[in-house]
Amino acid sequence: MKILIMGAGGVGLFYGARLQRAGEDVYYCARGENLRVLREHGLEVKSFQGDFSLQVKATDDPREFAPYDLILFCVKSYDTIATARLLDRCLGEDGAVMTIQNGVENEAALCTVLPRESVMGGNARVGAELTAPGKLLHTASGIIEFGELDGRDTPRAQRIAEAFKRAGVFGQFTRDLTSVRWKKLMGNNGTNTVSALARCTLGEMFADAESDALVHRLINETAMVGRAEGAKISDEDVEALYNVARGFSNAGAIKTSTLQDLERGKRLEYDAISGAVVRAARRHGLSVPATETVHALLKLLDAHRG
Numbered sequence: 001m002k003i004l005i006m007g008a009g010g011v012g013l014f015y016g017a018r019l020q021r022a023g024e025d026v027y028y029c030a031r032g033e034n035l036r037v038l039r040e041h042g043l044e045v046k047s048f049q050g051d052f053s054l055q056v057k058a059t060d061d062p063r064e065f066a067p068y069d070l071i072l073f074c075v076k077s078y079d080t081i082a083t084a085r086l087l088d089r090c091l092g093e094d095g096a097v098m099t100i101q102n103g104v105e106n107e108a109a110l111c112t113v114l115p116r117e118s119v120m121g122g123n124a125r126v127g128a129e130l131t132a133p134g135k136l137l138h139t140a141s142g143i144i145e146f147g148e149l150d151g152r153d154t155p156r157a158q159r160i161a162e163a164f165k166r167a168g169v170f171g172q173f174t175r176d177l178t179s180v181r182w183k184k185l186m187g188n189n190g191t192n193t194v195s196a197l198a199r200c201t202l203g204e205m206f207a208d209a210e211s212d213a214l215v216h217r218l219i220n221e222t223a224m225v226g227r228a229e230g231a232k233i234s235d236e237d238v239e240a241l242y243n244v245a246r247g248f249s250n251a252g253a254i255k256t257s258t259l260q261d262l263e264r265g266k267r268l269e270y271d272a273i274s275g276a277v278v279r280a281a282r283r284h285g286l287s288v289p290a291t292e293t294v295h296a297l298l299k300l301l302d303a304h305r306g
Contacts, residue, residue: 028057125145151177
């Protein structure tokens with residue numbers, strides 16, 4: 001498949017590298033110093049699954065190598081609309097733009113710019129960090145869960161699933177994207193928020209009883225709101241996700257993406273995470289005091305991050 005990685009940060013570079021090593025025709029859309037290094041020196045990956053280097057094809061214009069069979073949409077959620085406008089006429093016949101961004105609102109945002117039938121949704125289940133231009137650190141997991149917006153099992157979904165399987169990143173094809181996306185948001189709202197506010201890794205977060213309890217409460221609030229939004233989330237799902245988050249053997253090395261952004265002085269992606277939960281809770285008249293608190297604090301932190 002001909003694939004564009006739209007947003008060559010930690011997540012995009014990880015999946016692009018895996019797909020490229022499996023034989024797919026992969027292009028990376030990057031900018032600034034990261035683009036220069038990728039073009040001149042390629043990509044260096046340090047991974048708990050084994051280190052490797054790749055020569056890559058990188059651009060700052062997604063139209064340069066168009067059309068594509070698949071565009072993995074990996075930019076920060078606050079850049080969704082502006083970036084989607086750059087993808088006009090970039091897809092081949094029956095091609096797809098698959099968001100694997102944080103949050104549960106990006107599919108709808110993409111559909112305001114792109115034809116709805118071209119949009120797919122997915123979850124990136126990976127711990128990955130761009131430690132320097134062209135240098136990637138892979139610390140955990142590395143699969144994608146995805147599906148069509150209307151829940152159908154389509155030929156293009158099958159083709160994408162086969163490509164993901166060849167690359168070793170296939171997690172699940174789902175007919176229930178709402179449930180899968182809200183389950184991912186449970187983890188993000190529980191860990192990204194606390195890790196950024198406390199400037200701590202997963203290991204440090206769960207080593208403290210009070211922060212551990214806060215994560216659990218945030219996950220439960222998100223599950224409650226997700227259920228109101230139509231997601232099928234059981235109590236067992238909540239506890240399973242909580243235990244997975246606590247159970248990484250290298251948790252002391254894992255930094256959430258929001259903490260990574262904070263350490264680099266970048267804009268924080270909190271509104272797509274805690275903000276999405278707060279907005280949905282208000283639609284349904286639900287009380288989410290822990291989420292409202294961390295959301296307000298992250299808003300202040302983002303405003304004064306410099």
